[in-house]
Amino acid sequence: MTALELDDVTRVYADGTTEVIALDRVSLTVAEGEFVAIMGPSGSGKSTLLAVAGGLDQGWTGSVTVAGTPLAGRSRDDLAALRRKHVGYVFQDYNLVPTLAVIENVALPLELDRVDPSWARQEARAALKRVGIGELAGRRLDQISGGQRQRVAIARAIVGDRSLVLADEPTGALDSVTGDDIMARMRMLADDGVAVVLVTHEARHAGWADRVVFLRDGRVIDATRVESSADTLLGA
Numbered sequence: 109m110t111a112l113e114l115d116d117v118t119r120v121y122a123d124g125t126t127e128v129i130a131l132d133r134v135s136l137t138v139a140e141g142e143f144v145a146i147m148g149p150s151g152s153g154k155s156t157l158l159a160v161a162g163g164l165d166q167g168w169t170g171s172v173t174v175a176g177t178p179l180a181g182r183s184r185d186d187l188a189a190l191r192r193k194h195v196g197y198v199f200q201d202y203n204l205v206p207t208l209a210v211i212e213n214v215a216l217p218l219e220l221d222r223v224d225p226s227w228a229r230q231e232a233r234a235a236l237k238r239v240g241i242g243e244l245a246g247r248r249l250d251q252i253s254g255g256q257r258q259r260v261a262i263a264r265a266i267v268g269d270r271s272l273v274l275a276d277e278p279t280g281a282l283d284s285v286t287g288d289d290i291m292a293r294m295r296m297l298a299d300d301g302v303a304v305v306l307v308t309h310e311a312r313h314a315g316w317a318d319r320v321v322f323l324r325d326g327r328v329i330d331a332t333r334v335e336s337s338a339d340t341l342l343g344a
């Protein structure tokens with residue numbers, strides 16, 4: 109199934125007399141289990157693209173479909189519910205709640221939907237295990253490292269089996285070894301069937317992706333297939 113489909117999406121920010129075309133007729137399809145990296149200069153529309161894809165932005169035209177559901181014309185509440193069910197976000201600055209324990213942070217998106225709290229905890233524990241930090245569940249955030257915090261954010265992004273993870277420069281605050289570890293986790297999620305869209309400045313990190321999409325002035329300028337090591341081994 110297609111996890112994300114943008115078709116001819118345009119987003120114009122109008123501010124009195126000036127207009128900025130942040131996205132200019134962008135089309136992009138991401139399949140389940142596909143890892144797509146978005147690269148481009150500052151101001152090229154990368155964060156806008158993620159906001160549109162995640163239903164955080166409503167001022168666009170065109171068509172956006174997440175997990176088979178078209179987003180056009182939906183209310184803010186509808187979009188929020190859809191997002192909690194299908195979409196996880198990972199940001200450079202983690203966006204975790206400092207006063208909550210690790211497991212509480214991960215369970216939070218589920219609890220916002222007033223699900224059974226013990227089920228939410230069970231799902232949170234499973235998500236933490238998936239990103240390799242099950243043993244940190246009971247820690248406070250000030251008791252774990254930056255790289256571990258980013259893994260908590262990834263666990264929160266996938267909790268409850270969400271099918272699309274959107275990551276905006278998630279390694280920006282991390283050293284390169286820890287950054288590589290985060291990329292390896294993203295790759296594992298994709299290999300597990302999650303669709304991953306990663307915004308990054310670093311070509312080295314884009315190398316983990318199946319495909320790189322370049323944006324410039326709000327337009328997709330080129331999409332290059334990155335040869336995965338599996339393709340190379342199979343001679344495909």
Ligand SMILES: Nc1ncnc2c1ncn2[C@@H]1O[C@H](COP(=O)(O)OP(=O)(O)O)[C@@H](O)[C@H]1O
Nearest residue numbers: 121128129130149150151152153154155156157
């Ligand atoms: N809320 C906003 N209001 C007005 N202009 C914005 C807003 N958000 C982004 N922009 C403009 O849209 C363009 C794309 O921004 P953005 O998506 O943040 O780019 P990137 O993430 O690639 O740096 C930039 O010119 C930026 O200044």
Ligand SMILES: [Mg+2]
Nearest residue numbers: 154155156276
């Ligand atoms: Mg940005």
